[in-house]
Amino acid sequence: xxxxxxxxxxxxxxxxxxxxxxxxxxxxxxxxxxxxxxxxxxxxxxxxxxxxxxxxxxxxxxxxxxxxxxxxxxxxxxxxxxxxxxxxxxxxxxxxxxxxxxxxxxxxxxxxxxxxxxxxxxxxxxxxx
Numbered sequence: 001x002x003x004x005x006x007x008x009x010x011x012x013x014x015x016x017x018x019x020x021x022x023x024x025x026x027x028x029x030x031x032x033x034x035x036x037x038x039x040x041x042x043x044x045x046x047x048x049x050x051x052x053x054x055x056x057x058x059x060x061x062x063x064x065x066x067x068x069x070x071x072x073x074x075x076x077x078x079x080x081x082x083x084x085x086x087x088x089x090x091x092x093x094x095x096x097x098x099x100x101x102x103x104x105x106x107x108x109x110x111x112x113x114x115x116x117x118x119x120x121x122x123x124x125x126x127x128x129x
């Protein structure tokens with residue numbers, strides 16, 4: 001479980017770090033007014049959003065994602081047949097969900113909403129407008 005959590009937690013920490021560095025740079029006049037400075041701050045914010053997205057995506061409990069290792073650790077003892085089926089077909093299931101979501105525009109996995117919420121909360125806590 002700890003190994004499975006290492007990936008998502010590192011993405012979360014990197015996202016927070018990028019936002020903190022962006023906020024520290026934004027406090028300087030050059031980074032809050034010059035085009036190049038604002039571009040650097042915006043790039044750090046984009047990197048933070050990407051890491052927040054990876055954090056949430058990796059927590060989905062479908063193999064081969066890290067969230068599946070957390071969930072299936074307990075499933076392995078309680079229902080070994082379901083455990084084996086999840087690992088056998090999980091990747092295909094995840095791929096089908098992603099393709100369906102893309103073509104139907106129905107949000108099956110609400111990752112975009114969650115990432116926007118995390119980003120907006122983080123930016124408002126750091127005093128970005």
